[in-house]
Amino acid sequence: MKKKKVVIALGGNAIQAKDATAEAQQQALKETARQLLKIMKAGYDMIITHGNGPQVGNIVLQQQASNTEKTPAMPLDTCGAMSQGMIGYWMENALEDAMEEAGIKKNVATVVTRVEVSPDDPAFQHPSKPIGPFYTEEEARKMMKEQNITMIEDAGRGWRRVVPSPQPVNILEHKMINQLMEGGNVVIAVGGGGIPVIRKNHSHIGVEAVIDKDFAAQKLAELVNADILLILTAVGHVCIHYMRPDEKILTDISIEELKKYLENGEFQPGSMKPKVEAAILFVESNPSRKAIITSLDHAFDALEGKIGTQIMVEQVPV
Numbered sequence: 329m330k331k332k333k334v335v336i337a338l339g340g341n342a343i344q345a346k347d348a349t350a351e352a353q354q355q356a357l358k359e360t361a362r363q364l365l366k367i368m369k370a371g372y373d374m375i376i377t378h379g380n381g382p383q384v385g386n387i388v389l390q391q392q393a394s395n396t397e398k399t400p401a402m403p404l405d406t407c408g409a410m411s412q413g414m415i416g417y418w419m420e421n422a423l424e425d426a427m428e429e430a431g432i433k434k435n436v437a438t439v440v441t442r443v444e445v446s447p448d449d450p451a452f453q454h455p456s457k458p459i460g461p462f463y464t465e466e467e468a469r470k471m472m473k474e475q476n477i478t479m480i481e482d483a484g485r486g487w488r489r490v491v492p493s494p495q496p497v498n499i500l501e502h503k504m505i506n507q508l509m510e511g512g513n514v515v516i517a518v519g520g521g522g523i524p525v526i527r528k529n530h531s532h533i534g535v536e537a538v539i540d541k542d543f544a545a546q547k548l549a550e551l552v553n554a555d556i557l558l559i560l561t562a563v564g565h566v567c568i569h570y571m572r573p574d575e576k577i578l579t580d581i582s583i584e585e586l587k588k589y590l591e592n593g594e595f596q597p598g599s600m601k602p603k604v605e606a607a608i609l610f611v612e613s614n615p616s617r618k619a620i621i622t623s624l625d626h627a628f629d630a631l632e633g634k635i636g637t638q639i640m641v642e643q644v645p646v
């Protein structure tokens with residue numbers, strides 16, 4: 329039987345569960361690798377994508393802190409590339425160790441990935457993607473005045489810097505990523521939503537932005553003709569009336585029904601809304617495709633259709 333192709337988008341909790349140290353992030357990735365191993369063992373072909381919001385923001389701050397003529401600060405696109413390398417390297421170690429323990433022999437590779445965006449994307453005028461650490465309102469107001477940056481309150485958790493987050497238009501390395509996966513390798517790609525580039529005079533030029541990893545994963549999943557887009561976050565299901573007394577989990581759901589909830593404003597921008605939108609776009613691109621939103625610990629069972637929010641063209645009758 330043909331192996332199913334899965335593109336996995338790993339949420340923040342898969343990497344930065346406790347704190348921002350290299351040790352803590354690598355520790356979190358060990359558990360992530362254990363969960364991903366179950367998917368590997370079941371014979372799925374997989375490409376792993378991941379976020380970079382906390383990490384790229386911290387790299388930017390480190391760059392600024394040592395910005396001298398001899399050690400100049402690198403721009404945001406280059407910081408994005410650094411975050412891909414850093415997280416890809418940690419993930420390679422974690423996956424290799426997990427495979428070794430389980431007696432699985434596969435190669436793991438990270439592809440530094442550029443994602444083309446449109447220079448006319450309106451997102452460049454409206455920074456919305458939170459990066460780096462959280463601050464108090466007082467600290468944030470001072471930083472905005474002194475540094476000419478935009479900061480917003482992030483889902484009740486504190487204030488964070490925000491940067492433009494344009495939509496992915498094309499993934500430049502998608503053919504190589506697909507070949508690596510079809511060759512039986514585990515591929516880590518489009519990290520942090522990819523390095524944002526625009527096309528100018530036959531060249532690609534990096535731009536100051538951070539692409540949403542759920543949209544980038546959706547674009548990649550379409551381009552490699554994946555069967556399933558698996559979006560992993562900290563909750564087992566998408567909910568409507570989230571955090572209210574009448575909260576309800578969504579299990580099997582059609583894109584038509586999900587769209588209605590989206591239009592009713594059920595999902596928050598910057599958290600569940602981009603995941604739901606990415607899932608709908610993927611399923612709409614081909615009716616045989618399926619998107620799943622669930623937690624890391626439910627990843628394998630969700631692929632088997634047992635749990636999580638399963639998004640399809642038609643709701644499967646029970």
Ligand SMILES: Nc1ncnc2c1ncn2[C@@H]1O[C@H](COP(=O)(O)OP(=O)(O)O)[C@@H](O)[C@H]1O
Nearest residue numbers: 339340561562563565566567570596598599600
């Ligand atoms: N409608 C909703 N249903 C379920 N969870 C929601 C909803 N709205 C917000 N959330 C919260 O948002 C989180 C996902 O957003 P976020 O943490 O930014 O994503 P990521 O896991 O990609 O880092 C969920 O884990 C949950 O805590």
Ligand SMILES: NC(=O)OP(=O)(O)O
Nearest residue numbers: 379380381520540541
């Ligand atoms: N690039 C991106 O979407 O990162 P986070 O998921 O960490 O916000």
